[in-house]
Amino acid sequence: MQTVEELELKLSEPSERLIRDVGRIKGDIMILGLGGKMGPSLAKLLKRALDKSGTTKKVMGASRFSNESMYNELSNFGIDCYKVDLLNDGALKGLPDAENVIYMAGNKFGTAGNEHFTWAMNAYLPGRVAEKYKRSNIVVFSTGNIYPFMTIDSGGATEKVRPLPIGEYAQSCLGRERVFEHFSVKNGTKMLLYRLNYALDLRYGVLLEIAKKVVSEKPIDLSMGHVNVIWQGDANEYAIRSLLHCESPANKLNITGPETISVQWLAEQFGEHLGKNPIFENRPAKTALLNNASRSFDLFGDPLVTLNEMIMMTVEWIKSGGEEIGKPTHFQERKGDF
Ligand SMILES: NC(=O)c1ccc[n+]([C@@H]2O[C@H](COP(=O)([O-])OP(=O)(O)OC[C@H]3O[C@@H](n4cnc5c(N)ncnc54)[C@H](OP(=O)(O)O)[C@@H]3O)[C@@H](O)[C@H]2O)c1
Numbered sequence: 379m380q381t382v383e384e385l386e387l388k389l390s391e392p393s394e395r396l397i398r399d400v401g402r403i404k405g406d407i408m409i410l411g412l413g414g415k416m417g418p419s420l421a422k423l424l425k426r427a428l429d430k431s432g433t434t435k436k437v438m439g440a441s442r443f444s445n446e447s448m449y450n451e452l453s454n455f456g457i458d459c460y461k462v463d464l465l466n467d468g469a470l471k472g473l474p475d476a477e478n479v480i481y482m483a484g485n486k487f488g489t490a491g492n493e494h495f496t497w498a499m500n501a502y503l504p505g506r507v508a509e510k511y512k513r514s515n516i517v518v519f520s521t522g523n524i525y526p527f528m529t530i531d532s533g534g535a536t537e538k539v540r541p542l543p544i545g546e547y548a549q550s551c552l553g554r555e556r557v558f559e560h561f562s563v564k565n566g567t568k569m570l571l572y573r574l575n576y577a578l579d580l581r582y583g584v585l586l587e588i589a590k591k592v593v594s595e596k597p598i599d600l601s602m603g604h605v606n607v608i609w610q611g612d613a614n615e616y617a618i619r620s621l622l623h624c625e626s627p628a629n630k631l632n633i634t635g636p637e638t639i640s641v642q643w644l645a646e647q648f649g650e651h652l653g654k655n656p657i658f659e660n661r662p663a664k665t666a667l668l669n670n671a672s673r674s675f676d677l678f679g680d681p682l683v684t685l686n687e688m689i690m691m692t693v694e695w696i697k698s699g700g701e702e703i704g705k706p707t708h709f710q711e712r713k714g715d716f
Contacts (some may be wrong), residue, residue, distance in 0.1 A: 392427035405477025411440030465573030501553030522669035534670035545714015568624035603662020610684035
């Protein structure tokens with residue numbers, strides 16, 4: 379895979395299990411925060427799955443569309459796009475109702491020094507959205523950052539681990555969950571809190587970041603020595619299928635790949651395939667931000683794209699000078715300063 383067109387096609391290719399499940403979703407779907415890294419390919423995947431399932435449901439999406447061309451691209455794909463700032467209450471109220479909502483809006487980078495905005499986005503807006511869409515099923519994108527660091531031999535935090543977020547970004551994400559949970563109980567709204575760790579799509583993500591350091595012979599910090607990753611296509615498929623698992627009080631579901639992956643091992647894989655000797659700094663800590671998504675595999679089946687495929691696709695992408703989004707994950711961060 380070498381071009382954005384090929385990548386977009388792969389990301390939006392619906393599996394049989396997705397086509398079957400979208401046929402069971404009742405009513406239209408609204409995606410809030412459509413314009414980011416994951417939203418456009420989620421919307422296209424959903425649209426293609428609906429078309430193949432032979433059911434007619436509207437796919438709608440709202441975002442500020444900071445990337446202006448995305449508005450036209452998604453509109454041309456058959457998505458009903460609304461250009462709004464969700465923090466503008468009038469604009470939020472003016473959005474069409476929908477039986478199903480996938481909530482992807484949030485703020486992470488630039489939190490340090492602008493904490494108030496992150497809290498407004500991540501913990502205030504959820505209350506406004508929960509009231510507006512109180513009669514909908516809502517899948518709420520959350521993050522594994524709400525968990526404490528886990529030992530690297532623990533298998534990662536399951537949904538039973540008590541949240542202990544590190545730093546204000548992660549705390550505000552727990553705020554997002556708690557506010558949605560409150561309205562789930564108060565209004566009986568069915569929800570699923572989708573706790574994701576590190577999706578990637580070749581243009582961005584943990585693998586690209588490590589591979590690029592290997593190529594440029596820059597030191598790779600091993601202090602966050604272990605990670606979880608998942609192919610964005612699989613993460614998006616799980617998010618759509620999560621609409622069938624919304625509950626009141628809110629259901630909680632971890633989403634990531636099945637492996638606890640050593641950063642050093644990843645760099646060595648890239649070194650081998652790219653003909654470089656990786657340079658390391660610091661020693662791996664005994665703990666890391668680790669998510670255990672085994673419950674999601676029971677519900678949905680294993681991810682369709684394996685770790686080795688992601689590594690090999692990343693190698694090919696880098697060799698062919700593939701496009702990059704330029705939004706690093708900062709997965710190395712141990713103090714929660716984003
Ligand atoms: N990608 C990952 O690996 C990962 C991991 C854990 C959690 N998450 C969470 O999952 C969600 C989706 O991930 P992502 O990577 O696609 O995030 P993202 O790139 O940050 O996309 C979220 C999008 O929401 C839109 N948005 C933000 N504020 C808005 C506002 N006031 N009004 C309207 N739209 C607004 C923005 O698009 P516009 O500029 O068009 O408004 C933004 O790009 C995010 O909440 C993210 O924090 C992602």
